Amino acid sequence: MKIHNLIDDLQLELTKGGNISKRAAKKYIINLLVDSNSDLSNLLQSLEETKFSKKCSICNKLDFVDPCSYCSTNSKSKTVSVFNSYSDLLEIGTKTLDGMESNFVIGDGNKSKKQDVDNLQFKMLEDFVSKQGANEIILMFDKNIKSEIISEYIRSYFSSTKLKVSSLAVGISLGSSVEFLDQQTMNVALKNREDN
Numbered sequence: 001m002k003i004h005n006l007i008d009d010l011q012l013e014l015t016k017g018g019n020i021s022k023r024a025a026k027k028y029i030i031n032l033l034v035d036s037n038s039d040l041s042n043l044l045q046s047l048e049e050t051k052f053s054k055k056c057s058i059c060n061k062l063d064f065v066d067p068c069s070y071c072s073t074n075s076k077s078k079t080v081s082v083f084n085s086y087s088d089l090l091e092i093g094t095k096t097l098d099g100m101e102s103n104f105v106i107g108d109g110n111k112s113k114k115q116d117v118d119n120l121q122f123k124m125l126e127d128f129v130s131k132q133g134a135n136e137i138i139l140m141f142d143k144n145i146k147s148e149i150i151s152e153y154i155r156s157y158f159s160s161t162k163l164k165v166s167s168l169a170v171g172i173s174l175g176s177s178v179e180f181l182d183q184q185t186m187n188v189a190l191k192n193r194e195d196n
Contacts, residue, residue: 007033059128060105060121062086070102077102080134082125084141084150091179092140092186104128104137106154120150122157129163136164138193142177143168166193 007029014025032040055061056068063069083089084107106120129137139154141147155165168189181189 003033058124058131059103060124061089061103075101076132078133078135080104080125080129080132080137081140082106082137082154084147088140088142088179092181102132102134106150120153122154125154126157134163136166138190139165139167141167168193 007026010029011022011025014020014028015022020028032043052064053062054064054066056063056066056071058067058071061068061070065072080102081092081104083092083103083105086105089103089105104125106122106125125137137154137158139147139151141151151167158165168186
């Protein structure tokens with residue numbers, strides 16, 4: 001195999017998910033190949049371990065066990081935070097936010113793929129909320145049109161229940177990406193969340 005074929009094959013694999021551009025993938029691959037000090041064994045080991053990840057059958061989060069480490073403890077929370085993607089959950093989950101013990105990923109987890117409302121996990125969310133004994137769900141979504149449409153579907157889905165459905169406060173401007181918000185902004189948005 002020629003080196004340019006290897007680079008092309010690796011580039012194709014890295015860009016499959018849609019999160020990495022072809023140019024960024026090629027640049028990363030070339031840097032790995034050119035840097036004689038790079039130790040690919042750690043990268044390869046980490047990539048190998050990803051095949052053991054699973055989606056939790058209860059909350060739809062990624063973990064290495066099913067049910068996930070949270071769901072297997074049978075913990076309960078009156079508030080469920082609902083995320084549209086794993087990247088949002090992982091980024092926000094690293095911050096200490098009030099009322100963020102119980103989380104659910106409603107989409108397929110991939111922010112870069114087009115979300116089809118038919119593929120959202122409404123029934124799974126309903127079961128999770130019921131199991132938690134929750135009285136509120138907080139929609140932890142980006143402020144964009146797609147997220148607003150998904151929010152409306154969720155509100156409609158739960159409209160016949162007593163469940164309170166709230167969103168992050170308007171302090172997060174339209175077009176903002178939740179994963180890039182600082183902890184203080186996120187805490188203010190949670191505190192001032194809107195009832196819908």
